[in-house]
Amino acid sequence: MTVDQVATGTVRTPVSVRPGAAVGVGFLSFVLGAWTLPSTVPGRSSVAYLSAGLAGAGLLLGLLLVADLARAAVARRAGIRVDGITVGAFGSRLRAATIGSHEPRTGARVACAGLLVSGLGGAGFVTLGWLPPGGGLALAGSAGFWAGALALLITLSELLPTPRTDGGRLLTAIVHRWTGSRERAGMAVARAGMITGWILIAAGVALAFVVGALGLWVALLGWPALASGRAEQSRLRTNTMLAGVRVGDVMGPAPEILPGWRTVSAAVEEMARTRMPGGQTVFAVVDVNGAFTGVTQLCDLVAVPGDDRWSTRVAKISVPLAAVPTTTPGELLSDLLPRLAERPDAGCALVLDDAGAAGDGMSGDGAPNAAASPRLIGTVGYPEIAGALATVTPLPTGRTVAPASGTRTGRG
Numbered sequence: 001m002t003v004d005q006v007a008t009g010t011v012r013t014p015v016s017v018r019p020g021a022a023v024g025v026g027f028l029s030f031v032l033g034a035w036t037l038p039s040t041v042p043g044r045s046s047v048a049y050l051s052a053g054l055a056g057a058g059l060l061l062g063l064l065l066v067a068d069l070a071r072a073a074v075a076r077r078a079g080i081r082v083d084g085i086t087v088g089a090f091g092s093r094l095r096a097a098t099i100g101s102h103e104p105r106t107g108a109r110v111a112c113a114g115l116l117v118s119g120l121g122g123a124g125f126v127t128l129g130w131l132p133p134g135g136g137l138a139l140a141g142s143a144g145f146w147a148g149a150l151a152l153l154i155t156l157s158e159l160l161p162t163p164r165t166d167g168g169r170l171l172t173a174i175v176h177r178w179t180g181s182r183e184r185a186g187m188a189v190a191r192a193g194m195i196t197g198w199i200l201i202a203a204g205v206a207l208a209f210v211v212g213a214l215g216l217w218v219a220l221l222g223w224p225a226l227a228s229g230r231a232e233q234s235r236l237r238t239n240t241m242l243a244g245v246r247v248g249d250v251m252g253p254a255p256e257i258l259p260g261w262r263t264v265s266a267a268v269e270e271m272a273r274t275r276m277p278g279g280q281t282v283f284a285v286v287d288v289n290g291a292f293t294g295v296t297q298l299c300d301l302v303a304v305p306g307d308d309r310w311s312t313r314v315a316k317i318s319v320p321l322a323a324v325p326t327t328t329p330g331e332l333l334s335d336l337l338p339r340l341a342e343r344p345d346a347g348c349a350l351v352l353d354d355a356g357a358a359g360d361g362m363s364g365d366g367a368p369n370a371a372a373s374p375r376l377i378g379t380v381g382y383p384e385i386a387g388a389l390a391t392v393t394p395l396p397t398g399r400t401v402a403p404a405s406g407t408r409t410g411r412g
Contacts, residue, residue, distance in 0.1 A: 013072040013082055015065070020089030028057040036146055041139045048139060056143035059125065063151050064091040067117040072096065074113040078106045091154070104185060108173035111166030115155060122151030162193035162225040163232040183236065190232035197226025239334040241389055247336060248329030250388045251351045251378035258283045260293055260315030264304045267314050282348050282379050285318040292376065294318035295346050325349040327380065333388060336380070348381030 033053030038044070044052075065087060071094050072082045080102060083095040129145020159167040168189045175185040204219025258267055281298045296318040304312050324346040325339040336349055353375045 013069060013076075014084035015092075016084060016086050018086060018088045021061070021087045024089035024091070025054070025057045025061060028060065029053040032056050032143065032146060037139065037142055041142045044139055052139045052143040055140065056147040059144060059147040060150050061087070061091065063118060063121045063125075063147070064154070066121070067114040068092045068094045070113040070117045071110050074110045078102065078109065080106070080110070104169070104173040104176040104182065107169035111158075111169040115158060115166050118151050118158070119155045122148040122155060124148065125151065157221065160196050160221075160225060161189060162196055162228050163189050164193075164224070164228040168193065168228075183240070186232060186236050190229045190236060193225050193229025193232065195229075197222040197224075197229060200225060235337075238337070238389070242332075242334045242337075242385075245333045245388050246329065247327050247331050247333055247349075247351055247380050250333065250384045251329065251380040252384055254351075254376050254378050255282045255284045255295065256280060258285050258296065258314050260285045260287050260313060260318065262314050263310055264301055264312045264314060264317070265309035268301055268309065282346070282381070284350070284376060285314055287315070292321055292350075294320045295324055295348070295350070297347060319346040327351055328353070329377070333380070333385065337385070340381070348379045350376055351378035351380055353377050 029050065030053065033046075033050035037049050037052055037056075065085065068085045072085065075082050075094075075096050080096055086093050086095055125144045125148025127148075129141045129143075129148060131141070158165050159170075161167045161171045163186075171192060172185045172189050175188045176182060179185065200222030201219045202222075204215045204217070204222060207215025207218055209215070283296050283298070284292055285294045285296055287293050293315060296314060300317050301314075304317065323343050325336065325343045327336050327339075327349045329351060340349055
């Protein structure tokens with residue numbers, strides 16, 4: 001097992017519910033119960049309308065959650081780390097490793113799983129909503145109809161070809177199959193996202209003069225598409241500039257060790273007394289057995305109020321090792337960037353020697369493995385990346401010359 005790789009298989013996916021989920025369900029329940037359902041099924045009580053609205057909102061949220069559970073199951077089988085699903089004000093969101101860093105066809109399979117569940121589920125609710133018997137079930141059928149209609153609208157929005165949607169993942173897989181180039185596929189999706197964004201913005205502005213404020217909602221959909229397209233283009237340009245640059249070419253020195261059981265006050269006093277190397281901002285935290293448990297930054301230590309430094313342990317403010325990406329000197333820097341983005345808390349990645357990484361010194365969840373202790377030989381973060389970009393020499397052909405092997409452009 002290589003660094004930051006996880007075992008395949010299906011396990012339970014943790015689901016966390018944020019307070020915003022209640023706000024989203026309440027708002028949709030009010031819209032359905034106060035306006036939509038009374039106009040389609042008149043003659044019912046206010047309590048019945050609000051109850052049916054709550055049921056419709058629950059159906060929609062449940063369908064979106066099931067769609068994300070399907071995405072999570074497919075992602076796990078493909079070896080993608082799945083951290084869980086977050087349910088918030090705007091539905092559910094799958095928290096997983098960057099799917100774009102894996103094979104495009106893998107991302108397409110994950111996308112298809114979610115689209116099939118939400119699309120078929122929405123179509124099923126709409127169909128059942130057209131065929132309800134009379135009486136009290138008519139209101140329930142109408143609630144199901146509108147929940148299915150909203151699910152279909154969300155599915156259609158996910159089909160838009162942008163870097164952040166399922167439609168973009170499908171387009172990436174198609175272009176990659178035609179060209180065999182991930183760079184061309186990524187650039188095609190980035191351009192498609194920008195074009196889609198401008199079309200939606202223009203169409204929304206035009207519709208605003210015809211149907212009023214409803215057209216502005218269409219324009220608002222264009223801004224995320226446009227922003228994601230621009231961000232993807234920037235990412236691809238960065239990867240092109242860093243082509244051939246490896247972690248070992250730019251990594252900083254190994255961080256100093258801080259005992260996790262020591263108080264913040266004692267740690268800061270020791271830094272001042274021993275005069276640690278200038279520019280040292282990241283420190284490795286170890287437990288009483290000498291095993292790595294996480295990392296902490298100088299800014300986090302200094303940010304602890306003076307009155308609390310005597311009672312706060314270093315381990316309490318450290319970033320757990322599971323939230324810190326790991327790498328090896330031979331890995332391409334462009335391959336590390338997605339993992340840095342998905343685990344930003346530490347602001348850097350720990351560089352382990354190749355022997356330790358190959359020996360599975362880190363377990364799949366990022367916890368230390370007692371059977372093998374990899375040697376920590378450096379760190380690489382955004383200062384090192386910025387230094388690498390500053391030293392890259394562009395060529396007239398658009399290619400770049402990477403820094404010479406062994407060159408250090410980062411901390412220390």
